[in-house]
Amino acid sequence: MSEHLPPKSSVKRWLVTTNHKDIGILYIITSLFFLIFGGILAFMIRVQMWNSGTVILSELGYNQVVTAHGLLMVFWFLSPFAFGLANYLVPLQIGADDLAFPRINAMSYWLYLFSGVILGISFFQGSTLPTGWTLYAPLNLPAFIPSVAELGAFSGILALAVFVASVTLGSVNFLTTMYRMRADGLRMRDVPLFSISILLTVWMMLFAFTALLAAILLLSFDHIFAGSAGSGFFGSSEGGSLLWTHLFWFFGHPEVYIVFFPALGAMAEIVQTFSGRRLVGRKWFIIAMALVAIQSFIVWMHHMFLTSINLPIKTVMMVTTIGISLPFDLMIFALIYTMIKGRVRWKTPFLFVLGAILLFILGGITGVFLGAIVLDYSFRGTYWVVAHFHYVMASGAVALIGGIYYWYPKITGKMYNEFLGKVHFAAAFVGFNLLYFPMFVVWETPRRWFHYEAGFTIWHQAASVGAFVFGASFLIMFYNLVASLYSDRVVDESPWAYTGSAEWSVSSPPPEGNFPGKPSFATGKLNFLDGAATDGGEADAKTDGGVATAADAIEQEADHTSWWPVILCTTGLITAVGISGLEESYFIWPFVFAIPFYIAFVGLRGASKDGFGVVHGLYLLLAGPLLAAFLLLFNLHHGIEAGFGQANTYFWVTLVGIISGVGALVGMGFESFFAPEPELAEQWPFEGVDNTKLGMWVFLSSDIVLFGAFIGSYIFMRLRAGWQDWWHIAHENGLAEHAVLPGLINTYILLASSFTVVLALAYAKRGDKLKTLAFLSATFVGGCLFLVNKGIEWVEYYFHFGWVFDSGPASVTYYLTTGLHAVHVVIGMLILLFLIARASRGAYWSEGETAHTVEYFGLYWHFVDIVWLFLFPLFYIL
Amino acid sequence: MANIKLYTIIFVALGAISTTQFVVESVLPEGLYWFGLVAILALSTMKAFAVAGWYMHLREEPRSITYLAMAGVFCVLALTAGAGYSVV
Amino acid sequence: MPVAQAGQSQADVFGQLYLVFLVLGTIVGTVVISYTVYNAYKYRTTVGDADGRYDVDEEELAETDDYDVARPRQGEIPTGQGKGGGKKLFMSFGISAFLVLGLIIYSYTMLLYVEDTGQGQGNAIEVDVEGYQFGWDYTYFEDEVSNDSQVLASSDYNATKLHPEADSDALVVPKGTTVRLDVTSRDVWHNYGIPEFRAKTDAIPGETTHTWFKAEKTGLYQANCYELCGQGHSNMNGDVLVVEKQRFIDWYTSQENTDASQIEFMEVSS
């Protein structure tokens, strides 16, 4: 299977590559493209602000521009820019060949790119989101979005959803890699600071973005079911508006550090190198960062000081907010003191980082103003906030630009032009301050207004000039970075003096397998151990919790190419574009129709891959009648002819997208792709857990947050409505009777299905194929029973009682939370079908893999069971 | 076979606890609502620990896997408690 | 440092606190930034790049290294920092923590004052503010009156009669009297703020928030919307008209639907 990477000059290379260095480059280039995109929008804002009420954009246009500018810069530029560097550097810094899941890494990239494309498309669907990047409810709902803008607005929301998918996959991947694939002897605390900062960043991403996903899923519901959902979730006058801010800022504050941390890591590395001194208080620097990462989840309400939250919680949040600012003081002082007694060279990367430190000091001090609630009351919604967070965010961006100059020779093998680099810095630094400092002076300008007091004009014009200078400075950078590629300034391993981390010990650019031998720090410094391959193969007895990989892994070479990530993500793009314009009554149908196709694909692909077996015949036989049954249901709903005749284009786009999507999913599932786990690696604290299992647990941990956010929303709404009045209100709203028994029955069913999975695992471990298959099938039947029981309940409530989505907070939370759970069950069942097909043909048995695969699946299934164990009391009993 | 026996015992216990939850709800007088709430949620937590501990064999994994899952739970509790408290 | 005293308005409190923060912030900022740049400059190497390379030669510099600090080496495990820095780090951390905590505790006493005054009972003009796309509706003393028809709403009066430049639906308030606002929204999220009086609060559908102010000068002021609320956001402002107490009393009692007992406290005090 192992196919070598095509040369870099071929387009194919960049489509099929799963190599972390290639993907890093793709990330960097793509994010710079989005920087230009967001930058042009920023120009439009500054032109509109040239005079009070200058109009080059309509009011709707202006709102779109401020929204898209914010979203693009925060989501599609800053984070991915950092993750381009992270993709390239983290494996090099920790001594790994690649990330743990290379194909998933490629998927992260394609999902990122396509999510940006969806946002771009939204501009051409009438209008993109006009709600501000914070998307406050209920302005983010169809009822308040001008009808011309609804299609594009929903596209914008879907773009965010796809982006979150990319981020979640990336977080799982990076966490697994960094915990399981460090070079021998490299303890976590000794990992270079940039990688440490990435580790903490992905931890925050894992949880924060999942909270955002929950908010986006709920918001998507409000958009899709705008008709029958009435005021929906966030339009509910029972706290819907406030709930959005809770969910958004629970994500939003960690997001600030998610954006800033990689920059901090880059700052630390660059200050070390160009001061020629190890970071002062390195240990405390790391501890401070870790503290911030944890604390970032308990400060979110400082964005809500003027809402109706009570004074005690404001006080708590004020204290935690001030508390979180202190570790930053320590980090900044550590950076400053590192320069003392240093060998400071004022090269371009250092200049950028020095500039970033200065900007951050200003951003930090003006942030303390905002921490004082009384002052915040007046600063809220003004240009003080705008100026403050631009100082902080741009400090991060400037540091990362420094990082690009710093690692440019490593990535390209060529040195950039130092003089042009310095010119870029000077122009950028002057331009930036000219752009944002005046905003502190005229801070009384209300945010997102383009009308302001006459006296402010000169300051706003200065800012606009600054924007021009700042923007233009990047042209110098682009020229420099491109032109230098063709220069003769070739560099060796480390063009810089005083470099410490491992990426500087290999050639520039590094070889395809990253290292000339197996990297090891066992002797106290980096050595490359001999050995033909870079993966596995050492007979070294000193394994600390080394993982038992398949016996033949040693000879097998790692795979570096796959078409499936780009294909699968393209189908995702098509589906998302389709969904944006899908009519409410058509919404579920493309997904329902895709199920029989999936089953048929598993049958077909399985037969050709594993050899035809009874199970494939069964699947193919099942798919046809199932499709017919669904068509029959569709006929009942719409009438076949009328239904398909009147379906809009978006319906067909979705259908094509999702059906090819399940095809691609099956294709990827059946592809054998070998990504070796290092046999000799530092794996604290996850020794003895293989990569896939750890990945699964990381994913489940984020899924806990997804369900948790749904359940938390329910509890919030219920507390707000009066906890014990809840069912009373529901009864008034049409719920004739709320029965506990169906919930109890479903609890039994799910528990039983968990039991059968665990039995399947027990038998798989013993190699008893028949019993394994029997219990897997029993689990599938359990899932079916659960769904049937659930379906009866829904039909009873929805159609017979008329307790529809719109029947108050109790109904909307009930349907959405149990619905999300049911979707998890369906996904589990589809995976089961795949598993049964493969296991029955013995695909895994020969490699001893069945037990592992059943185990991973079991973890997911048990998790879904556990969620139900809480839904049962919360939505049925209490 | 030891495993399978243990799994069976746990399964039966889980079923029994669920039944208990159902019974608690139906027999408890209104006045003891909050007591019942705590009891029922505590029983659910017990069940969750049983499933996670034995069926997901968290007991046999390195403790750090448990901490990983608990990190997610910490986020959820922070969000729910914070948001809930802010409006009561 | 000045502390909040009874009778101060939000504008006074903000003014005091802002000044303290601004002075301290400027001092700290100047000191830290100068110190950073000074050190970056002071410790720069004067040695040029090594022959054919893009940076200095570490080996060469090592011969003249008088400092006992840890310098990064290729392929190292970065443990140990050498001498220096650690103590200083904690000293400056301690100072910054002291400064920030002190400031915040100080500002918190002011917050309590602001919140207490906002929460107080009686002796204030109570106005309900309802935001809508794109303007504000006012209702006077709504909570105090049992019958809806007895309340004075901005749709019922014409403020232009009081001031020729004021919008007819301006908020009319007396000078030197505490005005308490209960703010909500009819449609989307807005934010009601009168910059002159440093009164500001969110207008959220389904929620009611509070703020208050005391105007010391008569005149025509502006209330702005500080949260993006749709197409008219950039122009969403309304007039706030401050008049002499007696003029307010006359105006208020001359309106239909008003109950003079609501403002008795003003006559007593004036």
Ligand SMILES: [Cu+2]
């Ligand atoms: Cu924040």
Ligand SMILES: [Cu+2]
């Ligand atoms: Cu507005």
